[in-house]
Amino acid sequence: MIEVKGLVKTYGAKRAVDGVSFAVKRGDILGFLGPNGAGKSTTMKMITGFLRPDAGSATVDGIDVTANPVAVKRRLGYLPESAPAYPEMTVEEFLSFIAEVRGFRADAAKRAQVDRAIGLTHLAPVRKQTIETLSKGFKQRVGFAQALLHDPPALVLDEPTDGLDPNQKNEVRSLIKNMAVEKAVILSTHILEEVDAICTRVIIISQGRVVVDETPAQLRARQPGARLDEIFRSLTRGDI
Amino acid sequence: MATILDQPPPAGFGNPPPSTPPSFSLMKQIGPVFKREFLGYFRSPVAYVFLIGFLVISVALAFSRYGGFFQAGIASMETYFIFYPWLFLFLVPAVGMRLWSEEKRSGTAELLFTLPVTTLEAVLGKFLAGWAFLSLGVLLSFPMACTIAYLGNPDWGVVVTTYLGAMLMAGGYLGVCSLMSALTKNQVISFVLSLLACAVLLFLGFSSFSDLLESWFSVGVSDALSNFSFITHFDAFTKGIVDPKDVVFFLSLIGFTLFLNVVALER
Numbered sequence: 011m012i013e014v015k016g017l018v019k020t021y022g023a024k025r026a027v028d029g030v031s032f033a034v035k036r037g038d039i040l041g042f043l044g045p046n047g048a049g050k051s052t053t054m055k056m057i058t059g060f061l062r063p064d065a066g067s068a069t070v071d072g073i074d075v076t077a078n079p080v081a082v083k084r085r086l087g088y089l090p091e092s093a094p095a096y097p098e099m100t101v102e103e104f105l106s107f108i109a110e111v112r113g114f115r116a117d118a119a120k121r122a123q124v125d126r127a128i129g130l131t132h133l134a135p136v137r138k139q140t141i142e143t144l145s146k147g148f149k150q151r152v153g154f155a156q157a158l159l160h161d162p163p164a165l166v167l168d169e170p171t172d173g174l175d176p177n178q179k180n181e182v183r184s185l186i187k188n189m190a191v192e193k194a195v196i197l198s199t200h201i202l203e204e205v206d207a208i209c210t211r212v213i214i215i216s217q218g219r220v221v222v223d224e225t226p227a228q229l230r231a232r233q234p235g236a237r238l239d240e241i242f243r244s245l246t247r248g249d250i
Numbered sequence: 251m252a253t254i255l256d257q258p259p260p261a262g263f264g265n266p267p268p269s270t271p272p273s274f275s276l277m278k279q280i281g282p283v284f285k286r287e288f289l290g291y292f293r294s295p296v297a298y299v300f301l302i303g304f305l306v307i308s309v310a311l312a313f314s315r316y317g318g319f320f321q322a323g324i325a326s327m328e329t330y331f332i333f334y335p336w337l338f339l340f341l342v343p344a345v346g347m348r349l350w351s352e353e354k355r356s357g358t359a360e361l362l363f364t365l366p367v368t369t370l371e372a373v374l375g376k377f378l379a380g381w382a383f384l385s386l387g388v389l390l391s392f393p394m395a396c397t398i399a400y401l402g403n404p405d406w407g408v409v410v411t412t413y414l415g416a417m418l419m420a421g422g423y424l425g426v427c428s429l430m431s432a433l434t435k436n437q438v439i440s441f442v443l444s445l446l447a448c449a450v451l452l453f454l455g456f457s458s459f460s461d462l463l464e465s466w467f468s469v470g471v472s473d474a475l476s477n478f479s480f481i482t483h484f485d486a487f488t489k490g491i492v493d494p495k496d497v498v499f500f501l502s503l504i505g506f507t508l509f510l511n512v513v514a515l516e517r
Contacts, residue, residue: 058364083366090364094357096286098293110282111365140293156361 011164011194016066019052026052028218034194041209042198049218050198058088087162093153097142112160127155146173167197183208202238216246279367283375304387325402330394338423343444346427347437354435369512384420408490415487418500425507432514455479
């Protein structure tokens with residue numbers, strides 16, 4: 011579903027992403043791990059067409075994002091880091107705007123999509139509230155609702171559980187897990203337990219390169235008995 | 251360990267989305283962007299502060315000794331509109347500075363440009379919303395037109411062309427401001443750059459300024475430069491003349507600045 015080949019992005023003298031390649035099928039939940047600044051967000055921004063890669067390609071459903079960005083964006087749901095949204099709009103207004111841009115113009119269709127997204131992310135109690143008055147957890151859920159409003163075949167989630175309390179984290183994870191049956195999901199995270207909880211595959215990137223691409227079980231088998239964060243640390247030493 | 255993970259999924263999962271797949275066509279995306287941006291002015295105090303401020307200042311200037319609305323003794327709106335190029339110099343950058351800077355700063359630019367919207371559609375949608383908002387401000391000065399109609403017998407043709415000119419000029423100013431706003435994520439920098447760029451385009455039309463230009467360049471060049479002024483092209487409208495070359499000037503200024511705007515955002 012999502013295929014990435016040799017992606018490269020350079021900022022000045024620093025190579026943020028240095029030849030990253032991987033593929034995600036439907037039904038996969040890919041956990042994207044790495045220290046801060048390793049190139050996780052930059053890779054995601056290139057897949058979603060926000061940044062133009064310096065080299066390499068990213069395709070979604072066989073469509074190249076550089077060649078046809080709008081077609082790729084139609085098939086993707088994307089939750090950017092820290093879930094940006096227009097603060098002066100209410101949850102309902104914001105999601106209606108997203109629905110319109112996503113092509114649901116008729117009132118009935120628009121309302122159906124918005125209600126569905128609000129139901130999935132449990133936003134009903136705050137639907138008439140402006141986004142600037144929401145707590146971090148609710149804001150994150152608004153970003154999530156926005157990403158899955160059009161029921162996309164592929165989801166790219168940049169730190170979806172960042173800033174949530176343990177209950178909310180659990181809820182978001184269950185949401186992702188339930189959805190992933192028919193979707194391809196990439197999610198980046200700092201939380202290693204998350205990988206165990208929901209991911210079917212793990213990629214660790216360090217200094218812009220993929221250092222691990224395997225299942226969580228294989229990752230654990232690298233150092234039997236060790237905690238995941240110990241394994242993570244030994245693999246990403248170069249970044250420190 | 252019993253977690254939420256073990257619970258059945260909430261209702262709605264696995265069901266296909268309730269509507270047919272959406273259809274897309276060229277430029278269809280301008281609508282939602284326009285609507286969100288235009289209503290956005292009214293979702294915050296910006297719109298009310300701006301509209302009231304604009305109307306109070308513009309009317310006060312007309313009635314002041316510098317405007318001389320009553321002293322002129324003519325049923326015309328010239329004393330009202332004569333200040334517009336100056337008011338726009340400060341007020342249009344105030345509207346335009348947020349167009350792109352705010353999206354960049356708050357991160358919503360990333361949201362907007364990962365939605366199925368082309369850069370051109372986003373630029374046009376936001377620009378047209380700002381232009382419509384400014385035009386609304388201009389049109390809300392209609393009580394002035396009612397006043398002159400009550401006091402005398404104005405030439406309605408001139409009134410209409412003046413309004414048309416004012417709206418076109420607002421578009422020209424806003425194009426410049428939108429471009430400057432796309433260059434930075436800082437609204438203050440955006441405001442100052444817009445002010446400077448608009449000031450240059452305004453002053454080019456003044457004789458003292460064109461004298462200075464003539465001392466630097468040949469007469470042909472300085473004449474050509476002063477043709478780029480807002481004042482030169484707005485004046486004709488206030489006299490009831492709709493010269494195609496003035497209309498073309500404002501529209502091509504808008505087109506050119508929006509083109510650069512797209513380039514600036516895509517770089």
